[in-house]
Amino acid sequence: MKDPTIADIDARRQAVGQMVAPTAAYADSDMFKLQCSRASNKPAARRWDNHLTAESFARAPGILKVAARFLKRPGIISLAGGLPTPDYFGFRSISAQVPTSNHGIFFEGESTITMGIHDIATENAAFDLSVALNYGQAAGSAQMIRWITEHVELVHNPPYADWDTCLTTGSTDGLYKALRMLCDKNRGDSWMTEEYSYATALETAIPLGIRTVGIKMDSEGLVPEAMDKILTNWDASRMGARKPHVLYTVPTGQNPTGSTQSASRRRAIYDVCQKHDVYILEDDPYYFLQLHSRTSNSQPRKLSVGEFLASLPPSYLSIDTDGRVMRLDSFSKILAPGTRMGWVTASEQMIERFIRHSETASQGPGGFSQAMVYKLVDEKWGHTGFLNWLQRLQAGYTDRRDVMMSAFDKFLPKLIVSWHVPSAGMFCWLKIKYSCHPNSKIYSTLDIEEEIFAACLKRGVLLAKGSWFRAEPDLPLQGVFFRLTFAAASAESIEVAVRAFGTALRTIFGLV
Amino acid sequence: MKDPTIADIDARRQAVGQMVAPTAAYADSDMFKLQCSRASNKPAARRWDNHLTAESFARAPGILKVAARFLKRPGIISLAGGLPTPDYFGFRSISAQVPTSNHGIFFEGESTITMGIHDIATENAAFDLSVALNYGQAAGSAQMIRWITEHVELVHNPPYADWDTCLTTGSTDGLYKALRMLCDKNRGDSWMTEEYSYATALETAIPLGIRTVGIKMDSEGLVPEAMDKILTNWDASRMGARKPHVLYTVPTGQNPTGSTQSASRRRAIYDVCQKHDVYILEDDPYYFLQLHSRTSNSQPRKLSVGEFLASLPPSYLSIDTDGRVMRLDSFSKILAPGTRMGWVTASEQMIERFIRHSETASQGPGGFSQAMVYKLVDEKWGHTGFLNWLQRLQAGYTDRRDVMMSAFDKFLPKLIVSWHVPSAGMFCWLKIKYSCHPNSKIYSTLDIEEEIFAACLKRGVLLAKGSWFRAEPDLPLQGVFFRLTFAAASAESIEVAVRAFGTALRTIFGLV
Incomplete structure (x- = not known):
């Protein structure tokens, strides 16, 4: 099957018509893929039951969220959920000045995005503050999950059928929950990271009692042979920890070393993980911040969408035939850290466990964030404008690097x-x-x-x-x-x- | 010492002058109290080391947050922190239409709040998007912590010296972290709740392996004698769990029973907790939603600030001489659930442990939320306008109840x-x-x-x-x-x- 394009995404939206997603509407990626899991001829993801912690296994769907399913019945009156009436929200509408995509590489000028409290009812809009500022699903709003799903299919097109996504309140949240899902001190679990790694990631594991094993690096980042050697020779009693079954890696512009794994390096690391049954946490906040070499001071040439996508390195998600990768993405480095919003992509099994955790720990990202980012990346910019924005960032950070x-x-x-x-x-x-x-x-x-x-x-x-x-x-x-x-x-x-x-x-x- | 007033708060702000709190500025309540801990003649909180979990004990300050302290040196250039430049944020300014306080009970009309990217530099403002949308402290922005501290002192005036606050991403987040801090399945811990309790709270404890003990209720909520009896007769081996050392209670408009504990009931419950060394989690999202009885259809009379504060029940925090209460507050029911913002108040020791957890799990609430809520409750409404807004909500929900x-x-x-x-x-x-x-x-x-x-x-x-x-x-x-x-x-x-x-x-x- 050919690679998904923005035209395919636009056509799908045209075909299904206006989104109808009221307060706390349930949504998952399968509702928005070009090809839903059942219709796909890709293989299904492997099951990871043997990797999950007892805590993660014990997570059941919340009773109130289950009850919310009855709300789908047309005309039903609910006296069940303790949702405040939007009449008493402290905000009637919000707006923002945002950089305007002029279809060139630099964004000149500003335009306005606005969301009112009852836009769905009064303007047939897809999203409004009565929804964004009320309680929602921990996975995130349907509106954002649609955009994220389209984006992931366009950029990564995972090679297995039942991939799914949900929002996070940033990759700190994503990594924390992934660790709780996969590593259990009562089982003597350990995980592997690059020998120099993101300090907050390392600090997340310590109080959880998870042993960290650092893997040697060279100029292309983590060295797969070094990882293979450690895993092959692992002696649990001597090491005081179970053989690592999780790899945490920052493949692009690694923090702190700045190294980027080549395509062949990624392939080799994935192979070692297959060999030793290792689950991969791909933390990739710098993925879109590719820094180009420039021969002159001339303005950078604007790439077409196809050229731009081809210029990106293959993510682990994009080569993950097993469904053994949880990819962590974040808006922090490409829109603003204060969005406190990112997303994870993995197999349905893992995303379901992740959402169960969110329901009793964090809930989804803030409603202002979901409203503002939706208005910007979906309605104002669209996928094309968003990719143009990323090119603009690349040019800016390349200048700074130089x-x-x-x-x-x-x-x-x-x-x-x-x-x-x-x-x-x-x-x-x-x-x-x-x-x-x-x-x-x-x-x-x-x-x-x-x-x-x-x-x-x-x-x-x-x-x-x-x-x-x-x-x-x-x-x-x-x-x-x-x-x-x-x-x-x-x-x-x-x-x-x-x-x-x-x-x-x-x-x-x-x-x- | 007399009760704190809004005039005292205003005078303190006048005296200290404009707030200076740049990107990721550290802040705690002691910086904003009318009387800082050291100057206070209130007793210090007790220590709760014997209540903390091994996980909570093991939490150390993040190395990058520690390094940020060097940023206080005037004129220092940092090449250390990976903070994106605000030049590349996707938002240049934000604004909202909000209900206008007309100093009456009903809010008629709307007005606008706005925050630009460089308001601190260009308008000598206290807060702007360059700060709100960049990385910040997990405890929350200094701007919001100031307002919360003032609010807590005005409404609860905790009777011990070293109380502190920090923001949460809502009370789901607050309760989850409190449980991780206090209850450890490896220690056989259990906790107590009302016999009918908030479903999400109960579901938070299950995967953590914490046994829940339900306490009988009557029309005033939890019955202290029933709790005393259970604790006095506790047999750890027969019950398969350690004697409960934590009480979770929703004292006002309890979910699901709607019951509200009287002042004497609260006192009696607190006494039992002192007797058995029980730590109290006071989850009080409905605190301000007092519903009055009305004899006629006439418009409710607007109360003065003093009358309004006197009309509220005494919180556990307000009678907590030991510092044995962690109080969970939330904007969800009084501004909008989508703010995903609340706060916890407890002794310095407990808030410090809480923040350490936030640093490697969630970070603070979203920047849009902090910006919008700050602009509304601090700059637009002020404390007086906010209390008027709560009266407006009370009138509205009283109508609905009726x-x-x-x-x-x-x-x-x-x-x-x-x-x-x-x-x-x-x-x-x-x-x-x-x-x-x-x-x-x-x-x-x-x-x-x-x-x-x-x-x-x-x-x-x-x-x-x-x-x-x-x-x-x-x-x-x-x-x-x-x-x-x-x-x-x-x-x-x-x-x-x-x-x-x-x-x-x-x-x-x-x-x-």
């Missing part, structure tokens, strides 16, 4: 500091040749790292220490690294900060 | 159905005299409940079954009850539905 790389070239002493130019994300990872330190015989790597950190701070620059991101902080620190981001500071500040960093290094290493 | 009570009087067969007129909240609890059922000798209570439920459904009316709310569903169902809400349906629909309910009862019980 400012930092120029500053590195200009101000850093290459004798003692080295880096790879990141091809995605927000981070660059700098390796310090600590053996060149005048006191390298008596100072530990941690000492040298702290000395550089403190010297930069004294010069008004805050860097992130490599040691903050160690998967296994009890092991000796193998190198001195710093993570620098080009996402936040202005071009001028980046220059000033990198210059101060270079001066600090020269001073400490006696290169002045 | 519509339902009139319909009960008109349509329900008093021979077999009885109720108390609820004095708060959204619910009425109807008791069916099932012994009058023609087949009461052969039908179980569950059978009769189902027969009535199904007959109503056939007539187009959805009710909530009493059995859905049983704290201990394995015990035999002691009575037949239905929960009806007057919050959601229109007056006409309430009449139609209650009439159908009455007809169904008459038919089933052979009263036609």
Whole structure:
């Protein structure tokens, strides 16, 4: 079957007509796919019962949510659910000024999005505040699940039939619930991550009593052979933990190293996971922040939708024939962190367990977020405008990366500091040749790292220490690294900060 | 010391000047109290180390949040945190139409609230989208914590010094984290609730392996003597669970029974909790929905702020000399459920543990919510306008309650159905005299409940079954009850539905 296109999505919407999704309407991806699970000739996902925790198994559907099914009967009057009347909501309508897609790469000008309290009744709209600001399904609104489903099918087109999605309140929420679903300290569970990994992810596992195993990395990120070796030789009694059955990986613009796995690297890692029955948590917030190399200062050429999609690396989700991947996406890096909204994609079995957890832990994302993001990405921009917006971000972050790389070239002493130019994300990872330190015989790597950190701070620059991101902080620190981001500071500040960093290094290493 | 007033709060704000709280600024209640903990002559809260779970104990501050403290240095350039630049946020400004406080009881007309991306820099504002839509502290924005702190001090004025607050993404989130903090299945923990309780609360405990113990109720809710007896006679080996050390209670307009604990009842329950070292989770979403009795159809008189505050029942928080209460508040019933925002108040020790959990599970509420609610309750309405709004809600829900009570009087067969007129909240609890059922000798209570439920459904009316709310569903169902809400349906629909309910009862019980 040919790849899904935006034209296919538009045609499907035309065919089914206006969405009817009142307060707390149930929705899942199968309602919005181009090809629903039953009609698909793709294989079904494998079952993951042996991976689930006792807690996750014990989750039953909430009685009130089950009762809500009766609401589908036409004309029924409910005195059952304690939903406040929208007459007493503190908000009558909301609106926002948003960047306008002009079908070019840069978004010039602004336009307005608006949602009123009774737009469904008065304007035959698909969504309004009477729905968005009332109680809803923990999985998210039908309106957002439709858009997410279309987006996932367009970008990833998972190669098995029964994939599903639901919203999260961001990937912190997604990872936390995935861990509760898959790892149980009473079973002695452990999980694997890159040897340097996202600090919050590592900190999520610690109080849950889950042992973290760090896997060696090279310039393409996690090394599959290293993972295979660890799994093949695992001795549960010696390691004090069950053989890891979960891999957490940030495949694109990895945090903190900035590395991006090549297509063949992803394939090799997936193969090792198949071999050892490992479930994959693909945390990919930087997926769309591909940073291009530029030969001149000319404006970047706008890609067609097809070209743009082809320019993205294959996600694990897109090669996942087994349904062994839970992919975590987030609006944080591409619209705003404050949306507190993201989504997970995995097999129906796993999404169902995930939603059960959300029902008694978090509920879905906020109604303002769902309303605002829906209005923007569905009604105002559409899928085409959204992909154009991503191109605009890529151009912007590429500029910022290049400012930092120029500053590195200009101000850093290459004798003692080295880096790879990141091809995605927000981070660059700098390796310090600590053996060149005048006191390298008596100072530990941690000492040298702290000395550089403190010297930069004294010069008004805050860097992130490599040691903050160690998967296994009890092991000796193998190198001195710093993570620098080009996402936040202005071009001028980046220059000033990198210059101060270079001066600090020269001073400490006696290169002045 | 005299009770805090809105004038005191205004004076304090005047004295300290404009709030300065940039991106991800740290904040806690002590920064905004009229009297900070150290200056207070109130006693300190007790420590609850023996109540905390191993998981909660193991939570350490996140390394990246700790690093953010360095950002306080003036002029520092950070290349550390992966915060996207606000230049690339998908939203430039937001606004809303909101009901205008006219200082009367009814809110006539609308006005506009607006927040732009750089209002702090360009208009010397206290909050803007560059902050609200970026990453923030899991505890919530400084702007919202200030308002919440002032509100809590005004309404509850906790009688110990070191109370603190933080935001939640709603009380589902609050309760879930409180349970993880206090109850551990590996320790054989159990908790107590009213014998009929909020279904989602009960469902939160089940997969966590926490045994629920239901406590008898009367028309004033939970019976303290029944709780004392259970605790005094607890035999851990016979009960298969440790003696309960946590009480979950909904003191006002209880869900599902609609009962409200009197002031003396609250005091008696608190005493029993002191006697048995029980920690109290006070879930009080209906606190402000006091429903008044009215002698005529005249418009309700508007109360002064002092009169209004005096009309509220004493919360557990307001009598909590030990710091043994965690109070859960929510905007869901008083602004809109879709805000997905509430707050918890407890001793500093407990709030600190709570925030550590939020950092690796949920983060704080969405930025749109924090921005919108701040603009509304702080800048547009202020504390006075907010309390006026609550009076407006009380008048509205009182009208709705009275519509339902009139319909009960008109349509329900008093021979077999009885109720108390609820004095708060959204619910009425109807008791069916099932012994009058023609087949009461052969039908179980569950059978009769189902027969009535199904007959109503056939007539187009959805009710909530009493059995859905049983704290201990394995015990035999002691009575037949239905929960009806007057919050959601229109007056006409309430009449139609209650009439159908009455007809169904008459038919089933052979009263036609």
